[in-house]
Amino acid sequence: MSAIPTSTINSSRFVLTGFPGLEVEYLWLSIPFSSIYAMIFLGNCMVLHVIQTESSLHQPMFYFLAMLAFTDLCMGLSTIYTVLGILWGFIQDISLDSCIAQSYFIHGLSFVESSVLLSMAFDRYIAICNPLHYSSILTSDKIMKIGVTVLCRSSLLIPPVIIHLKFLNYCRPHVLSHSFCLHQDLIRMACSDIRFNSIYGLALVISNLLLDAVLILISYIMILHSVLAIASREERIKSLQTCVSHICAVLVFYIPIIGLTMVHRFGRHLSPLVHVLMGNIYILFPPLMNPIIYSIKTQQIRKRIQRLFYVKGVVSLLSVVECSVLSDCLTTMSIFNGTHYPPPFFLPSGIPGLEESHIWISIPLSMMYMFAILGNSIITHMIHKNPSLHEPQYVFLSMLAATDTGLPASTLPTVLNVFLLNHREIEFHGCPAQMFFIHTLSSLESAILLVVAFDLFMAICNPLCYTVVLTHSRITQMGLAAVARGVVLMAPLPILLKWPPFCKNIILSHSFCFHPDVMKPACGSIRVNIIYGLTLVLCSFGVDSVFIALSYALILKTVLAIVSGEGQLKALNTCVSHIFTVLIFYVPLITLPLMHRIGRLY
Structure with a gap:
């Protein structure tokens, strides 16, 4: 040496x-x-x-x-x-x-x-x-x-x-x-x-x-x-x-x-x-x-x-004051003459009590959005370019990644407007549009998670028929059905928001438009909105979660019938990532509506 x-x-x-x-x-x-x-x-x-x-x-x-x-x-x-x-x-x-x-x-x-x-x-x-x-x-x-x-x-x-x-x-x-x-x-x-x-x-x-x-x-x-x-x-x-x-x-x-x-x-x-x-x-x-x-x-x-952002802060403060005054005026007019006016805009919220730090909070938020969009784009790109990954489970993964790219992209403008630019206004017609994309993409993700559960069920419970059932044409049909279901079911949501009058405070609870949140400022009857929203939850998220649970019950039954302990572990290991994804998706999805329903008491 x-x-x-x-x-x-x-x-x-x-x-x-x-x-x-x-x-x-x-x-x-x-x-x-x-x-x-x-x-x-x-x-x-x-x-x-x-x-x-x-x-x-x-x-x-x-x-x-x-x-x-x-x-x-x-x-x-x-x-x-x-x-x-x-x-x-x-x-x-x-x-x-x-x-x-x-x-x-x-x-x-x-x-x-x-x-x-x-x-x-x-x-x-x-x-x-x-x-x-x-x-x-x-x-x-x-x-x-x-x-x-x-x-x-x-x-x-x-x-x-x-x-x-x-x-x-x-x-x-x-x-x-x-x-x-x-x-x-x-x-x-x-x-x-x-x-x-x-x-x-x-x-x-x-x-x-x-x-x-x-x-x-x-x-x-x-x-x-x-x-x-x-x-x-x-x-x-x-x-x-x-x-x-x-x-x-x-x-x-x-x-x-x-x-x-x-x-x-x-x-x-x-x-x-x-x-x-x-x-x-x-x-x-x-x-x-x-x-x-x-x-x-x-x-x-x-x-x-x-002080460096003083002028921007003054503009934001004036917009908040104008919004509050306008909301009070609309309420007063509705009381005296019984007329109702749709609000010209909604006012999204940042983090209450930390308004002074929004410019700094925008830094980790921007990075999170960047990593979410970039990470999912990389996964989609790699699966698309690599022929060895053109298999059902990876095709479904690319669908999930594409959905997870669209979901943050739909909230990115309003979230960064609130935290980075201190601009707190969403036009009345823009809010239902954003709400439509958020709920449609959430419904689409739920459907894809169900399809992935079906993929795992076929791979473990019926492996001999796996390639026969999950053909490329069948996968395409599943993807189109998931998109069509989300679009058709969610399309009436923004349309129904055109009917109720708005005469209450137009300040939202989030930095984006969420259906239970947008309904709160309405002072007319929102019974139709509530019933349709509940029906949507049951028909999409409720049905999907039940079928996912059922598929895992059948998978578990099949796995327990395997004699070899190593074979059981190998079969269950293929499900771990999907189980984590399901929990990551459904736990926040259940928590947020509960907070909107029950959180008014606290």
Whole structure:
């Protein structure tokens, strides 16, 4: 091994790993990752801008927060080239020198962030346990010295172990576990003596990350001791609330580090995808979440950010006031002259009590919508392009994925309008249209779940006739029947909403239009709507759930008749994913109508 020329080895390149098995979908995966990086840069830059421009935030805790935001910004910059480069297809490997440089910045910034979190814990300790000396201890000069010490500690301690990587012989396959370079990943490919790297690396972790974590824990034990000594319960809660953001930031930082370390140490037999996911969580999760945590939980920053969107907030407030006044006017006119007017628009609701944080709540909501639409689109695309997946169970899965793509797409405009743009209006004619698509797609999903249950019943209870019964033409007929049933049964719903007069409050309970919710503002007789709605539920969801339960009763009977225990487990394993899907669909479907029916009492 040692006979291999060092110059040859060290001039070689290392292959970066994206997402194993999903290479065809890299272009699609680049969309959420690009969005995550954009949010990292935007969120941390906004925090830095707010702290710099707002003189009232020139205090020790916000200086430390600015250090944290700058560190998170640099962490994003250190990996963006290789991560997005792989997904966009313009790089596949990296030179040794570039790899060593990237690992230096990644590990150095991790140690800096750990030190900054320790400094913030010290700030909270002084503020709560020794408040009279807070301003005399944490002066501007002292904060600057702390910042320089943090930077020097990481800059001086890490270079020896990183530089030593240059002198190792790499004779094992040059394939990294991630789309960026980590020290522990590089030394696995070396066949030289790596005792120095292992021992020094462990010493670094103990003297930096572990020591910081222990000191943070001690500081919070002392804080808790001081808080419990406060007589007033309100003062205790107020003191602890100042620590919530920091505790969240500590957990967001240390949990991925511990998880990634455990995977590298003990997860050699795990799927490469697990290593990739843990690595990306370690790199991207803290920089993404820290601005959100501090913007939501820190009142001063939240108020300053709200000023940036002040004009938008005023417009939203005026629309709410106009809507309320108009609703009162319509009610008054209906009382005096007996006439009723359809409302010009409905007013969807966000999360009551958190209106100020809607702009931040829109970030995880946008990501959820993106993953829902992207994930289901990828499944549909893969099944369509791969001939080996053109089998009944996968065709039904593609139908389910297509339905799950349409359902979030039908609510996306109104939900993001409420949370992201603060625009809270849905035209009267637009609301029934959205309601039609939501309920039709829900009915379609219920029908597809029934068809999948039938597929499993045939595969387990009557396998010899499986290919004869579930032909391509039969599957097409089932799909068309499911669509036709949903459209025909749900079409009268929006039409029936044209008849009852609306003279009550037109504020909805959700950020989208839902039939039981839209009926509430009506002040005329809605008996027909209620009866037809109940009939729909019984004819579609009720019948489907009964037949699904019946199919599983027959499947269970057949499985229990199998002599072999392994055969029984194998048969039941094919049903697990469908059972979970049924529960995920029907439990919320049952809960929401119950809340609308019974929740009025609470």
